[in-house]
Amino acid sequence: MGEDKDGVYCKVCGGIVPGTIDIKQILVDGKATGINHLEFIIDEVKKLGALSDAETKAELLKRAKELNFIPTKKEAAYAEGLLDAFKQG
Template sequence: MNKDIPCCQADALRQIKMVPVNGVPTGITMLDEIIAEVKEMNLPSDQQIRENLLKRVKVYNYVPKAADEAYMRAILAVYKKQFP
């Protein structure tokens, strides 16, 4: 079993990071792990980074289609803070 994937809902809840999406604090599960995974991909453009971050965030979190752009901006900002 992959040690990075939560074993249960309780474990997943412990891995939530609060991120402001359109100014609203929003809990995103597994974000630190997702950011590390995307960083290892060495993607050449911010657009590719944004798309891959969102794709992985959607595996663990519900993201309304209308909020895709807001989530991409928010999670890219977190990514850029960690990897300027």
């Protein structure tokens, strides 16, 4: 019998397995905000080569949304924070 899984979860408590979390912080509207797998997201966008700031923000946001909850109303602020982290790293 096959199992469909949406992720890796603890078999005891059902929570996320700590080893699968890699959270780094960015500033979103001046507040430190955790982003899971930030380094991975940045590395994936760097592989795309030279992009404009607008294209870079769109690619960063797209990947970040796959691994993190980002409120629709805050997408622009997250995109700015992700771009700042991208330029620093």
